[in-house]
Amino acid sequence: xxxxxxxxxxxxxxxxxxxxxxxxxxxxxxxxxxxxxxxxxxxxxxxxxxxxxxxxxxxxxxxxxxxxxxxxxxxxxxxxxxxxxxxxxxxxxxxxxxxxxxxxxxxxxxxxxxxxxxxxxxxxxxxxxxxxxxxxxxxxxxxxxxxxxxxxxxxxxxxxxxxxxxxxxxxxxxxxxxxxxxxxxxxx
Amino acid sequence: xxxxxxxxxxxxxxxxxxxxxxxxxxxxxxxxxxxxxxxxxxxxxxxxxxxxxxxxxxxxxxxxxxxxxxxxxxxxxxxxxxxxxxxxxxxxxxxxxxxxxxxxxxxxxxxxxxxxxxxxxxxxxxxxxxxxxxxxxxxxxxxxxxxxxxxxxxxxxxxxxxxxxxxxxxxxxxxxxxxxxxxxxxxxxxxxxxxxxxxxxxxxxxxxxxxxxxxxxxxxxxxxxxxxxxxxxxxxxxxxxxxxxxxxxxxxxxxxxxxxxxxxxxxxxxxxxxxxxxxxxxxxxxxxxxxxxxxxxxxxxxxxxxxxxxxxxxxxxxxxxxxxxxxxxxxxxxxxxxxxxxxxxxxxxxxxxxxxxxxxxxxxxxxxxxxxxxxxxxxxxxxxxxxxxxxxxxxxxxxxxxxxxxxxxxxxxxxxxxxxxxxxxxxxxxxxxxxxxxxxxxxxxxxxxxxxxxxxxxxxxxxxxxxxxxxxxxxxxxxxxxxxxxxxxxxxxxxxxxxxxxx
Numbered sequence: 098x099x100x101x102x103x104x105x106x107x108x109x110x111x112x113x114x115x116x117x118x119x120x121x122x123x124x125x126x127x128x129x130x131x132x133x134x135x136x137x138x139x140x141x142x143x144x145x146x147x148x149x150x151x152x153x154x155x156x157x158x159x160x161x162x163x164x165x166x167x168x169x170x171x172x173x174x175x176x177x178x179x180x181x182x183x184x185x186x187x188x189x190x191x192x193x194x195x196x197x198x199x200x201x202x203x204x205x206x207x208x209x210x211x212x213x214x215x216x217x218x219x220x221x222x223x224x225x226x227x228x229x230x231x232x233x234x235x236x237x238x239x240x241x242x243x244x245x246x247x248x249x250x251x252x253x254x255x256x257x258x259x260x261x262x263x264x265x266x267x268x269x270x271x272x273x274x275x276x277x278x279x280x281x282x283x284x285x
Numbered sequence: 286x287x288x289x290x291x292x293x294x295x296x297x298x299x300x301x302x303x304x305x306x307x308x309x310x311x312x313x314x315x316x317x318x319x320x321x322x323x324x325x326x327x328x329x330x331x332x333x334x335x336x337x338x339x340x341x342x343x344x345x346x347x348x349x350x351x352x353x354x355x356x357x358x359x360x361x362x363x364x365x366x367x368x369x370x371x372x373x374x375x376x377x378x379x380x381x382x383x384x385x386x387x388x389x390x391x392x393x394x395x396x397x398x399x400x401x402x403x404x405x406x407x408x409x410x411x412x413x414x415x416x417x418x419x420x421x422x423x424x425x426x427x428x429x430x431x432x433x434x435x436x437x438x439x440x441x442x443x444x445x446x447x448x449x450x451x452x453x454x455x456x457x458x459x460x461x462x463x464x465x466x467x468x469x470x471x472x473x474x475x476x477x478x479x480x481x482x483x484x485x486x487x488x489x490x491x492x493x494x495x496x497x498x499x500x501x502x503x504x505x506x507x508x509x510x511x512x513x514x515x516x517x518x519x520x521x522x523x524x525x526x527x528x529x530x531x532x533x534x535x536x537x538x539x540x541x542x543x544x545x546x547x548x549x550x551x552x553x554x555x556x557x558x559x560x561x562x563x564x565x566x567x568x569x570x571x572x573x574x575x576x577x578x579x580x581x582x583x584x585x586x587x588x589x590x591x592x593x594x595x596x597x598x599x600x601x602x603x604x605x606x607x608x609x610x611x612x613x614x615x616x617x618x619x620x621x622x623x624x625x626x627x628x629x630x631x632x633x634x635x636x637x638x639x640x641x642x643x644x645x646x647x648x649x650x651x652x653x654x655x656x657x658x659x660x661x662x663x664x665x666x667x668x669x670x671x672x673x674x675x676x677x678x679x680x681x682x683x684x685x686x687x688x689x690x691x692x693x694x695x696x697x698x699x700x701x702x703x704x705x706x707x708x709x710x711x712x713x714x715x716x717x718x719x720x721x722x723x724x725x726x727x728x729x730x731x732x733x734x735x736x737x738x739x740x741x742x743x744x745x746x747x748x749x750x751x752x753x754x755x756x757x758x759x760x761x762x763x764x765x766x767x768x769x770x771x772x773x774x775x776x777x778x779x780x781x782x783x784x785x786x787x788x
Binding site for chain 2: 123124125127128143144145146147148149150151152153154157159161162164165168182183186187189190192194197201204205207208210211212214215217218219221222224225226228229231232233234235236238239244245246247248249250253
């Protein structure tokens, strides 16, 4: 593929719209807007807020997080590793203390507990970034001129172009009706 | 609204958690402003001081590595003294950070939001200071990795039946989980700083550490669940850590150590000392950085109440130890306790009682609980007292053991003292760097507890009543479940705010 061609392709890709973005100044307005978008049949839309707005997931129709399952699996792995470790060391190098059996599991409960917690915490930590697809070096929504306010005091809503109901003019009109400010179509 | 609301502290009506900050942006400005403004000369002076104390630590440890453990005042009878005292002291201080970030989170104590970041930082730095002692007490530090079960050419393993090995697992898990929890909390705030960055370097560095966080609600959903789970994991973890630290003593058969009350007693003492340290640090930091509107008197008063509670629990433990020593009828146990209170170390013992049990009782008075100088002095007393508690437990039990011919009196050497003093240098150096370069208050969490953060607050009325009622039924059922009556109070407050601003 020659350079010029590749450049062209990149440009074409860059011009593809990602979606329409606008923002509100209160969490209440955002929640109202998300509810209206959901009721209008939109699915691929997202809210970007400086702090988690409670109850927004209901307004957006999002399912609950699957995080607990990841942590459960990680914790079970931790417990199994601790049992395997303590069993192995007591067989590999038996230390007879007070005439107790080599694998005295009672004495190993602290180890089992700590490793369960350690593995669960790692599961939660890496699971969080995995599920959120972070670290991410670039996201189209950061192109909105007022995006820095999304981590300060503005409550953004983004309707993505991939949504089947997306229509540049109709969606814009809906957002305008809902009172969104600075509605901008951002590109990929 | 400020003083008036604070005065009317009736049980049904809570004091506001954030004072003088009208909107979300004001909170960002206050906290991010600290990181973004120029370095002040006073900070540099403090950092210089902390660094010089840190040098004392490095010098003492260097001498220890070069010459061996003999430079400490230990002897055959008192084989554990200032080193393990310093270790338990620092670990205990760390526990308040986890209590604030995890346990108070599970109890939905919203006031924790403005102090949890600094308290978590304190935890991590305290654990680092604590780790110095066991690592260097092994003598030949280059073999410190023997503490971990790493396959080696001797095909030997550490003794998994020893509380000291449990301690290795507990402390390293605790340090790791605390750092993960802290970092998860930091990411949204680092993103706030990133989006405000003025220079290229800042925006790149913060861009890397904020992982491209963009505040998407899909991300927040996983984030909040993770935060809840990490809090749920840290709560039993913090209790287990000090329980296992107390096992270092309780599992032995030494009179004065071999008691079943040790785990809860140590945990209460840890929280007690940690809160005292948080109060000492916050009193200074809020003044130095103008955080009075975020870390209010109310926050400090709440912490003082916890100090009063845990101080009383510690006092109860001291008393019950005596009762059991008498009631148990073991003459060695009886001797150990009589020797504690009336033996050669009685000065240390009664210092402990005065600082830990008597001084916090002053917090029954609201005037003292809400007076900055008084709470600062008491918090320092508690820190001193809790150091003495560990010293008393460790040294008085050891110095007169079963054979009177080996009885001795422990005196610290210069290097015992300089190592302990130096550990404060490490702690304060790290804490000062944290205050300067990291958001010291959890920006996103504080915004979340402001009255206007409630989507059903008075502001919702702006766009007509139907909208308000629309989602009130579905979503607020959950919100109310989560927040109890506080949610309603918050909206009351917001409405009052509006009335005030109209009038």
